[in-house]
Amino acid sequence: MNQLNYFIIGIALLAVLDLIRAILGRYAADRLVATNAITTKVCVIILGLTFIRGNFMYLDIALVFVLCSFIGSVNVLRLLLPPNQKELLSDIVEVPTHLQKAKIQKLDSLDTSNTRSDQ
DSSP: OOHHHHHHHHHHHHHHHHHHHHHHOSSHHHHHHHHHHHHHHHHHHHHHHHHHHOOTTHHHHHHHHHHHHHHHHHHHHHHHSOTTHHHHHHHHHHHHHHHHHHHHHHHHHHHHHHHHHHO
16 A cells, blocks of 8 residues: 555545544534535545546546535525524624724824814
8 A cells, every 4th residue: 555545545544533522512603614624535535546547537527526515505504593693793784884984083083183173
C-alpha cells in the first residue's frame, strides 16, 4: 500500500469520529457541523480515489456530492429557524436605518456646536 492509501484510510477513520460526534451531539448545530465534516471527508476520499485510479469521471461524482451536501445543509438550517423568522429578519433590515439616524443626529450636534463656537 502506498502513502495515499494510508491517507484515505486516515480520512475514513476521522469520518467515523465525526459520525460519533453527529450521533452524540447535544445540539442540532453540533450534528450539522459533524455532518458537514463527514461530507467533506467523503469528498476528499472520492478525490483521492480519482487520483489513485486515474479515472477523472469521479470528479463529477464528487462535485454532485458536494452540491447535494450544500443544499441539504441549507434545508436543515431553514428547519432550525424559529417560527418568528420574519420578525427577526425585519429587525436586521432596520438596523442600518437606525445607524443612519444616529449618524445624522451626531452630525447635527457637531454642526450646532461649530456654529456656536463661530459666534
